[in-house]
Amino acid sequence: MNTVAVSPVLPVYARQDLTFVRGEGATLVDADGRAYVDFLAGIAVVGLGHCHPAPLAAAQAQLERLWHVSNLYWSEPMIALAERLSDRFGGARAFFCNSGAEAVEAGLKYARKATGKPGVVSLTGSFHGRTLGALSVTGQSGKREAFEPLLPHVSFAAPNDADSLAPAITAETGCILLEPVQGEGGVHELDAGFVAETRRLADENGAVLLFDEVQTGVGRTGTFFAWERLGVRPDAVTLAKGLANGLPIGCLLVGDEAPEGFAPGDHASTFGGNPVACAAANAVCDELTDDLLAGVTATGLALTAGLRELPRVREVRGAGLLLGAELGRPASEVVAQCAGRGLLVGTAGESVLRLTPPLVVTAAEVDQALGTLEEVLA
Template sequence: MSNAIHAQNRWNASLMPNYGTPNLVLERGVGSTVWDVDGKEYIDLLAGIAVNIAGHAHPKIVEAVTRQMQTLGHTSNFAAHEQGLKLAERILEATGRSGKVFFCNSGTEANEAAIKLARLTGRTGLVALHGSFHGRTMGAISITGQPKKHDPFRPLLPDVQFVNPNDVEDLQRTITDTTSAFWLEPISGEGGVLPATQEYLNAAQQICDATGALFVVDEVQTGIARTGSMFAYQNSGISPDVLLLAKGLGGGIPIGAMVAFDEHADLLQPGLHGTTFGGNAVACAAANAVLDLVETEDLMTRAKHIGAEIERVLLPIEGVEMVRGQGAMQGVVLKDNVASIVEARGRELGVITNAPLPNVLRLVPPLVITDLELAKGLDLLARAIAESS
């Protein structure tokens, strides 16, 4: 029996079946290459779903986390510490706006915090997109536009309405002066790497401004240099009231953040929200190391290069309909519903991607991926597509 099959059997016996049985059993990684427990090598074009911006085992992140753990580990929020202060200041500086930050541990928690913040406007209505994804807790699934995730868990939060992506008229009809917040992913990852159009973003901004609804931009997946800007909203000139971050922020260490701007920054008064681990010094140290790397390695420019390469190599492949996205967040839209087959064939050949929709592959590689790793990964994926079409 292979080591992987043995591990899968152990998984089935001791872990809940909510994820199904993982196809991969990984042992170690360096940069954008990982190895499984049987020694097989893979190019990682998924990065733990848009998390490992600095790849695996980046020495600067290892060093930052180790040094922080040796200096001051967990404190709870009864104490402030330099890493958390510095991280909040740097996030705000990257937005160039006045605001305040709340730290949590995941994307779901960032969304959950924003749902509570929206309630503090005194309004209850929430508007989000069909096909969107904002997390798995009861609040976050309530604003996730995927009925199959709702049905087993009803009743959900009341007063939530869903609109069609990139449909300005639907937005005009639905957002009113009883809407507390409109929720948007600049590029919907789970929705098939589907970017919001510039026209839609402009309309959303204008409608939120006119009705007083908060404009909540969920950048859990798009944030932190992935799309070629620090935050994807900066590619379009919109100005959210609330910005949500997680995934790439910690470079592999769990951390999430909600940023509320201007007059919304002080809505969460003492006692209204909190978390034991949120803003943990070790997680903040990892995030500060990620932000250092974004600067020193010019990862925003790198993200644009990665996106251009993905399109250049994969668009001409027979079986590919279109390549869409921004920077290092690209969806490869296939002509047929064979994305899961391509994903599996890619894995056999030694490249990791995933299929958020039956006809879409998602590529969100580490931003530090080398030209060699990228070329190898795309070559393997091109073969997998050609063989599955």
């Protein structure tokens, strides 16, 4: 089905000519009835797999009660989700929105209000979204150039290079922003020592340490928050993607020990905290048991080992089920050839294959994906 020539959708995505009509677990089915093994999961979104019965039932039940209520009032699903996330963080307050970029924007505003300082230090290779503020702190020139000049007072340090981090911080720095694993930037995990140094420098300079866990959070790396793996608690963290297993939601969590910031009227989101999305997110949180998270770690190790045995794979990076395979050829070619064989994967740079399967992917599905990749890369 070729829809490219007739679609009235703005061409901001380089979409493949695939139209999907249903999904279950790690399987998607296209309009022609062909099944695909989904090792992209909406780019780390459907962590529990497509149409998982728990968030599905929660969303359906909530739809029958209440779809929307203004944020002038409270809703039970929003309160419950804030409590769950606060417990996971170890004490925090939540602002709910609809996407990762929106959560990052909220984090930037919070840091400026809390510290009174406009400066942000981010990392080269980072990706924080495509809205104007989030793009301004994204460390990829190719994504920034067409929209410059962007926001001022932003500087970039090299990841895992403490020597470049300290000089980037000035008296006007109010926020240090990082992804525990750079997803879009090639799947590079930050070292625990480097992250600990960012914590020290943030404290020393009165800056908010903000972790962008839009992609790494909600179990993707084998712990609910990726910062748990690193042993460094941020002042604030953003979540989105996997939080409601595919329904639009974003969140900024501000730790109870972080400086005061927002007051009524400082920020808002009309659809933020939507009861249906929050109901689904509550179900997701309930499903992310210790056993499931341990399975993410184990499956990630098995997938990593299998990828390292494949031809033309030079390096495998990442954590849990957020993995990148450095190839000796353009990754987009491999993506297209895999799709032709019924496997969906993505890219994270010119030569990096990105794999973010559902957290519940089975060993048989891992073996099937590795077999397809072996055929394509041979």
